[in-house]
Amino acid sequence: MHTCKTGYNNDSWIGHGQGYTVSGGLQWLSDAKPTVPWFHVTCNRSNLPKHSFIFWLRSHNRLLTKDRLKRFGIFHDEVCYLCVVDDETHTHLFYDCQYSSRCCMMMQNILGVRLRPELLQQWIKSSRGRSRLQQQIVGACHVALVYAIWEARNHARHHDSVVLPRLQVKNVINRVIQRFWATNTTRLSDKEIIWIEKVKCQL
Numbered sequence: 371m372h373t374c375k376t377g378y379n380n381d382s383w384i385g386h387g388q389g390y391t392v393s394g395g396l397q398w399l400s401d402a403k404p405t406v407p408w409f410h411v412t413c414n415r416s417n418l419p420k421h422s423f424i425f426w427l428r429s430h431n432r433l434l435t436k437d438r439l440k441r442f443g444i445f446h447d448e449v450c451y452l453c454v455v456d457d458e459t460h461t462h463l464f465y466d467c468q469y470s471s472r473c474c475m476m477m478q479n480i481l482g483v484r485l486r487p488e489l490l491q492q493w494i495k496s497s498r499g500r501s502r503l504q505q506q507i508v509g510a511c512h513v514a515l516v517y518a519i520w521e522a523r524n525h526a527r528h529h530d531s532v533v534l535p536r537l538q539v540k541n542v543i544n545r546v547i548q549r550f551w552a553t554n555t556t557r558l559s560d561k562e563i564i565w566i567e568k569v570k571c572q573l
């Protein structure tokens with residue numbers, strides 16, 4: 371199980387109420403740790419490193435959206451660059467924005483997967499009724515779409531124009547499939563080949 375854990379609080383070791391010792395550190399490490407739910411989504415050979423990095427930043431709410439910039443004292447306005455309707459926050463940009471919703475819907479139609487983004491990790495983890503190829507491609511497309519939305523946001527910011535959702539989605543799936551073929555070392559089943567060809571026909 372992949373985990374993360376914080377051993378220090380304000381530069382003070384938190385393990386068992388004593389100063390740090392090797393044995394105390396090992397004991398602390400062996401305790402139950404919280405699972406990082408998105409770990410298996412980022413560890414996918416079909417992910418490009420830059421996609422995984424932006425996905426990681428998004429997962430930690432670290433991207434410099436307008437609400438965060440405002441907290442740092444950098445402020446222009448709060449309106450989302452992509453929809454120009456609501457305020458730009460992480461939640462808005464990746465879940466509620468009309469632009470990202472359209473991208474998500476188009477991607478799901480092409481991949482033949484219908485589910486809300488918050489259920490995706492559960493879907494990828496479950497092998498029921500789907501192949502490893504589908505899990506890998508859908509997971510990598512999800513990570514790449516987060517990157518593509520951030521890329522479209524930055525393009526709109528610098529060029530005052532919004533890339534069509536259809537183009538972003540097709541680029542995302544094309545990039546993922548190319549990456550998959552470049553890294554795949556396993557033989558695909560007939561069912562998997564039919565599925566991936568069906569996806570490619572819609573691009």
Ligand SMILES: [Zn+2]
Binds near residue numbers: 451452455456
């Ligand atoms: Zn928006």
